[in-house]
Amino acid sequence: xxxxxxxxxxxxxxxxxxxxxxxxxxxxxxxxxxxxxxxxxxxxxxxxxxxxxxxxxxxxxxxxxxxxxxxxxxxxxxxxxxxxxxxxxxxxxxxxxxxxxxxxxxxxxxxxxxxxxxxxxxxxxxxxxxxxxxxxxxxxxxxxxxxxxxxxxxxxxxxxxxxxxxxxxxxxxxxxxxxxxxxxxxxxxxxxxxxxxxxxxx
Amino acid sequence: xxxxxxxxxxxxxxxxxxxxxxxxxxxxxxxxxxxxxxxxxxxxxxxxxxxxxxxxxxxxxxxxxxxxxxxxxxxxxxxxxxxxxxxxxxxxxxxxxxxxxxxxxxxxxxxxxxxxxxxxxxxxxxxxxxxxxxxxxxxxxxxxxxxxxxxxxxxxxxxxxxxxxxxxxxxxxxxxxxxxxxxxxxxxxxxxx
Numbered sequence: 001x002x003x004x005x006x007x008x009x010x011x012x013x014x015x016x017x018x019x020x021x022x023x024x025x026x027x028x029x030x031x032x033x034x035x036x037x038x039x040x041x042x043x044x045x046x047x048x049x050x051x052x053x054x055x056x057x058x059x060x061x062x063x064x065x066x067x068x069x070x071x072x073x074x075x076x077x078x079x080x081x082x083x084x085x086x087x088x089x090x091x092x093x094x095x096x097x098x099x100x101x102x103x104x105x106x107x108x109x110x111x112x113x114x115x116x117x118x119x120x121x122x123x124x125x126x127x128x129x130x131x132x133x134x135x136x137x138x139x140x141x142x143x144x145x146x147x148x149x150x151x152x153x154x155x156x157x158x159x160x161x162x163x164x165x166x167x168x169x170x171x172x173x174x175x176x177x178x179x180x181x182x183x184x185x186x187x188x189x190x191x192x193x194x195x196x197x198x199x200x201x202x
Numbered sequence: 203x204x205x206x207x208x209x210x211x212x213x214x215x216x217x218x219x220x221x222x223x224x225x226x227x228x229x230x231x232x233x234x235x236x237x238x239x240x241x242x243x244x245x246x247x248x249x250x251x252x253x254x255x256x257x258x259x260x261x262x263x264x265x266x267x268x269x270x271x272x273x274x275x276x277x278x279x280x281x282x283x284x285x286x287x288x289x290x291x292x293x294x295x296x297x298x299x300x301x302x303x304x305x306x307x308x309x310x311x312x313x314x315x316x317x318x319x320x321x322x323x324x325x326x327x328x329x330x331x332x333x334x335x336x337x338x339x340x341x342x343x344x345x346x347x348x349x350x351x352x353x354x355x356x357x358x359x360x361x362x363x364x365x366x367x368x369x370x371x372x373x374x375x376x377x378x379x380x381x382x383x384x385x386x387x388x389x390x391x392x393x394x395x
Contacts, residue, residue, distance in 0.1 A: 065209045072216055079220035083227050090234035093242050101297075101325065 005130045012134025013141070019189075020142055020196045024110040028102050029143060030185040037160050039147030041095045042102065043140025045088065047133065049080045049106050054120040054132035061121050073116045074107065081106045111139060142192075150188050154180030239320060244276075244303065247317035248288055251305035252278040259288060268389045271382060277394050284309045287390060290319060291382065293375030296367040297322035300331070302375040304341070306383060308391060316341040318372070328368035337362050337369065341376065346384070350377040 016022055019029045028046070032038045053076050057064075064072045085103045088096040096103065106112065115135055120128040151158055156175045157165035178184050240260075248259050259276040266273045276288040285308045292299045301319035306312070318332040331337050340359055350373045351357025352366065359376075361369035 064212055065205060067205070068209045068213055071213060075213075075216050075220055079223060082224055086227050086231045086235070089238065090231040093238035097242065101322070 039143030047136025058128035293371035295371035
């Protein structure tokens with residue numbers, strides 16, 4: 001049992017890491033990864049939703065009639081997303097302003113609905129929570145990594161919570177503005193996907 | 203038939219429980235959210251509207267109650283000694299309610315400046331109302347004889363191109379502010395003494 005929990009948890013970190021392995025949830029991936037901070041914030045919000053929706057859907061999997069399952073999943077997911085939105089508004093208002101519309105859009109994030117349909121509806125609550133945590137953490141790591149690449153190239157800094165950057169390129173570094181604009185997201189994501197495929201190639 | 207009933211029951215129970223849960227979270231976070239909005243939305247807007255007020259409008263805020271309206275008012279003393287107030291009204295834009303804060307000079311009854319606070323408008327389109335001051339600066343210096351509507355509705359305000367709904371929503375907020383101000387002015391003046 002413990003082994004399979006560990007397996008479900010770790011698969012989200014490499015073998016099925018979204019959005020690189022499961023190319024799902026691209027909308028927030030492309031839109032909010034202008035900086036490491038935004039990426040981590042979005043990742044944590046999504047992880048919260050994933051864990052709780054997986055848990056609830058797994059507990060209710062024998063009660064929910066299969067014909068209306070998607071509607072039930074969407075109600076459950078939307079509830080948790082709204083809770084996250086309210087909590088972020090109450091406690092991390094600045095981050096809420098930066099992520100803006102992409103918080104409510106977690107409802108239609110394919111990763112969340114995908115895990116509900118593909119995993120939580122077929123497995124027990126413990127495994128489902130492990131799956132949600134793993135996938136959520138993988139998503140957070142991916143967003144942070146993509147955010148880091150874009151922020152370093154586009155701005156020359158890494159800033160995490162607070163005004164002063166924790167890392168700065170030398171004074172001779174010319175920021176590559178393109179990377180923190182929308183098209184830079186596609187280029188960054190494409191390059192990282194390519195890198196992942198090269199590393200994963202046997 | 204049994205299946206039908208079970209679908210209806212499950213969905214009803216699920217939505218009812220979610221509704222209850224959300225109501226609980228909403229009422230639990232309401233106060234905290236209000237503080238955050240005050241700190242991150244209203245405070246900067248007040249600073250923009252009264253850049254050199256000689257008092258602290260945020261600390262001296264008070265609530266006016268009259269004619270079934272409850273209004274939070276931020277009083278300001280301008281450098282030339284004249285009294286002014288800021289309050290917020292809401293209009294409905296493209297993505298939900300938009301908050302508009304208006305600074306009004308109590309002596310001349312003219313608008314000093316306005317700023318958009320909370321909104322859920324489309325980034326880059328309706329959100330220009332907040333980020334680009336070209337639209338809101340039209341309101342500066344207007345008196346309350348102005349017709350707060352966009353020009354295609356035979357009003358006096360130029361709409362932002364591509365963001366007609368947002369522009370209309372803000373005009374509604376301004377028109378509402380005019381109404382509230384005219385009703386509450388005596389009470390506000392009394393409380394500011």
